[in-house]
Amino acid sequence: MTDTSVVHQELLTVDQLQIAPSRRHREVIIRYILLVTALVSVLVSTLIVWSLVREAWTFVTGVVWADTWGQQGWFPRRGLYDIPTIVVASLIVTGIAMVVAGPLGLGAAVYLSEYANRRVRSWLKPALEILAGIPSVVLGFFALTWIAPNIVGRIGKTTFLVLGAVILIGYAAISAVIARSKIKQYREGTTDPSARIGAVASIATLVVVFALALAWILNVWLEFAPNNAGSLTAAGIGVGILTIPLVASISEDAMAAVPDSLRQASAGLGARKRTTATTVVLPAAISGIVAAFIVAVSRAIGETMVVFMAAGAADAARWTDNPFEGGLTMTAAMASLASGTDSVVGEGLTFQSLYFVGLLLFLTTLSLNIIASRFVAKVREVY
Amino acid sequence: MISRLSDDRSRAAIAASIERRRVDTRGLLFRTLLQSCLLITLALLAVLLITVALDSTDQLGTRLWEFLQGTLRSRSEDERLGIHQGMYGSLWIAIIVAVLAFPIGIGAAVYLEEYAPRNRFTAFIEVNIRNLAGVPSVVYGLLGLALLLNGQIFGLDRLTGGSSALSGGITLAILVLPIVVITSGEAFRAVPIELREGAYGVGATRWEMIRTQVLPYAAPGILTGTLLSMARAVGEAAPLILVGAISGRLGDNPGLFDISALTDRFTALPIVITTWTVQSGRDVGFTAAAAAAIVVLLVFVLMMNSAAILLRNRFEKKRG
Numbered sequence: 001m002t003d004t005s006v007v008h009q010e011l012l013t014v015d016q017l018q019i020a021p022s023r024r025h026r027e028v029i030i031r032y033i034l035l036v037t038a039l040v041s042v043l044v045s046t047l048i049v050w051s052l053v054r055e056a057w058t059f060v061t062g063v064v065w066a067d068t069w070g071q072q073g074w075f076p077r078r079g080l081y082d083i084p085t086i087v088v089a090s091l092i093v094t095g096i097a098m099v100v101a102g103p104l105g106l107g108a109a110v111y112l113s114e115y116a117n118r119r120v121r122s123w124l125k126p127a128l129e130i131l132a133g134i135p136s137v138v139l140g141f142f143a144l145t146w147i148a149p150n151i152v153g154r155i156g157k158t159t160f161l162v163l164g165a166v167i168l169i170g171y172a173a174i175s176a177v178i179a180r181s182k183i184k185q186y187r188e189g190t191t192d193p194s195a196r197i198g199a200v201a202s203i204a205t206l207v208v209v210f211a212l213a214l215a216w217i218l219n220v221w222l223e224f225a226p227n228n229a230g231s232l233t234a235a236g237i238g239v240g241i242l243t244i245p246l247v248a249s250i251s252e253d254a255m256a257a258v259p260d261s262l263r264q265a266s267a268g269l270g271a272r273k274r275t276t277a278t279t280v281v282l283p284a285a286i287s288g289i290v291a292a293f294i295v296a297v298s299r300a301i302g303e304t305m306v307v308f309m310a311a312g313a314a315d316a317a318r319w320t321d322n323p324f325e326g327g328l329t330m331t332a333a334m335a336s337l338a339s340g341t342d343s344v345v346g347e348g349l350t351f352q353s354l355y356f357v358g359l360l361l362f363l364t365t366l367s368l369n370i371i372a373s374r375f376v377a378k379v380r381e382v383y
Numbered sequence: 384m385i386s387r388l389s390d391d392r393s394r395a396a397i398a399a400s401i402e403r404r405r406v407d408t409r410g411l412l413f414r415t416l417l418q419s420c421l422l423i424t425l426a427l428l429a430v431l432l433i434t435v436a437l438d439s440t441d442q443l444g445t446r447l448w449e450f451l452q453g454t455l456r457s458r459s460e461d462e463r464l465g466i467h468q469g470m471y472g473s474l475w476i477a478i479i480v481a482v483l484a485f486p487i488g489i490g491a492a493v494y495l496e497e498y499a500p501r502n503r504f505t506a507f508i509e510v511n512i513r514n515l516a517g518v519p520s521v522v523y524g525l526l527g528l529a530l531l532l533n534g535q536i537f538g539l540d541r542l543t544g545g546s547s548a549l550s551g552g553i554t555l556a557i558l559v560l561p562i563v564v565i566t567s568g569e570a571f572r573a574v575p576i577e578l579r580e581g582a583y584g585v586g587a588t589r590w591e592m593i594r595t596q597v598l599p600y601a602a603p604g605i606l607t608g609t610l611l612s613m614a615r616a617v618g619e620a621a622p623l624i625l626v627g628a629i630s631g632r633l634g635d636n637p638g639l640f641d642i643s644a645l646t647d648r649f650t651a652l653p654i655v656i657t658t659w660t661v662q663s664g665r666d667v668g669f670t671a672a673a674a675a676a677i678v679v680l681l682v683f684v685l686m687m688n689s690a691a692i693l694l695r696n697r698f699e700k701k702r703g
Binding site: 045277 | 408409410413414416419420421423424425428430431434438455462467486487488490491493494495496500501507508511512513514515517518519520521522523524525526528529530547557561562564568584588590611615618619620621623624625627633657660661664670673674675680681684685688689692696
């Protein structure tokens with residue numbers, strides 16, 4: 001510091017300040033390598049769509065369409081690809097899974113977000129994460145060896161009716177709330193005719209779904225046969241347990257995003273904790289909760305192993321809408337086609353049918369996920 | 384608060400209403416309802432673990448070593464019944480996932496977070512990765528089947544030997560790739576801007592800044608993500624069924640580190656569990672075997688998961 005002239009003797013030139021060519025080249029090369037790794041995901045998506053569409057197209061053009069609708073069931077090795085059989089089974093399993101995972105997951109999320117203190121949370125959240133990490137084959141084993149005999153096997157005719165009634169009443173209560181807001185919209189939104197049509201349409205949908213569910217439950221009750229081996233119900237409960245952590249974590253994230261100032265304002269107005277939770281936090285987080293349910297539905301439709309192991313059907317399935325019978329969902333139908341004793345490349349269109357069902361599944365889950373991400377984006381927008 | 388109120392009467396009224404303190408029955412009921420949701424969930428988890436543990440004692444308690452050394456058999460009483468072939472498949476699948484998915488996934492995350500310009504193409508790649516993460520695992524199996532087994536594209540089947548541990552590993556590497564990208568990306572986003580600017584300030588290039596500042600800081604987060612995706616890959620069965628993992632008898636039984644068996648027909652722990660669970664319908668003894676295989680799988684999967692959770696919680700706390 002004392003003798004500055006030493007520094008001044010060797011003035012820096014522009015060349016010295018510039019980055020060395022070797023360093024610059026390395027930068028460019030690394031940048032391109034990283035770009036290529038990022039493009040791998042695009043390649044993967046392209047390959048998925050390409051392989052699905054290619055084989056599915058062969059199926060669509062080659063199959064006898066009369067064999068895909070209104071047949072006795074899904075018998076690919078006999079050339080009978082009854083699509084409704086596997087779609088309805090998927091819907092039943094997903095519905096049961098949501099009846100299990102919806103309330104349990106949402107209840108757990110509200111408790112964790114609004115009631116539990118830090119210490120309780122620090123124990124409960126990892127426990128839920130452990131449940132989330134359990135492989136689906138383990139749930140499949142559990143569904144077949146424990147849930148089927150100990151829970152499904154013990155559901156009697158009366159219990160089933162009570163359960164059905166509880167579910168229907170719960171559904172009716174939720175739809176009453178929705179319908180009330182729609183009626184309000186209808187009365188107020190006189191200027192916009194499309195809003196009125198929308199309100200009428202959604203109320204009509206709610207009523208139709210209720211009527212269908214009622215008819216279905218009564219029908220199942222009439223044909224009720226206890227079953228403590230694998231069944232769609234056992235598989236559905238297994239899938240439900242698998243999706244509880246998913247529902248819980250996404251809805252909890254949504255509730256955590258609700259600013260504390262809203263809770264404090266509510267408390268300041270004298271609201272009790274329950275009132276704050278149900279009338280302030282839940283409505284504020286509703287988009288995220290809807291997203292959680294949609295993601296869970298998408299996951300449940302795509303779940304393979306639990307259904308493959310515990311739904312009580314192998315290779316083929318007769319048409320059924322009774323959840324206490326065995327059946328094949330879309331995913332399980334694919335897995336059992338591939339795991340059959342003869343190789344996948346069987347005679348006829350069995351191989352291509354695999355890809356047709358796969359494409360159906362891919363499109364369903366993709367659109368559900370896109371809808372869900374819209375809802376998640378809504379939460380981010382507001383807060 | 385009350386002491387600040389000037390009016391004595393309102394003070395008395397408020398005090399009286401606070402002291403009255405009726406029990407909020409409905410609030411208590413609501414709270415209990417929420418608690419029971421959580422308790423039911425945790426009870427199910429506990430029952431699951433206990434059932435599996437109890438069922439597994441028949442195998443693990445009496446012939447642990449033989450079980451670990453044994454192979455797939457058609458009868459549950461067979462003395463040579465065991466999971467060695469399954470462990471071989473799962474071990475190599477894990478290695479292949481680590482070799483393929485981790486570098487590519489972390490590289491993609493580095494590109495997207497640190498290099499990519501904010502334009503529509505980058506947004507497209509990001510949306511694409513998010514959507515890939517939501518694709519059902521069985522669909523990845525279909526991809527593996529078309530790509531690696533039937534050789535419809537690039538004739539890759541000659542390289543992988545068709546239905547082999549290598550095919551299974553590549554399929555699962557593709558499956559977990561989006562998870563690795565998303566979790567690593569989150570770790571990169573958490574790196575404070577001061578660290579980056581400090582590195583630039585002393586003349587580092589972008590890559591030098593990433594290598595010396597971003598990667599070390601984000602390492603725990605990346606490790607968490609890779610552990611979670613590894614656990615996911617090891618537990619996944621559906622794609623392996625599609626790429627033809629063997630559920631019946633498998634002739635040879637290679638040593639755990641025998642690389643030459645990579646392109647042979649294979650099986651993996653989750654497939655073994657599936658097979659035995661399905662077979663327990665006609666041969667009850669397979670229930671115990673399946674439960675024992677589950678215990679072995681869970682030891683690995685839960686170890687990786689808890690390590691990931693602990694790691695994350697520790698660093699979250701440390702860095703506030």
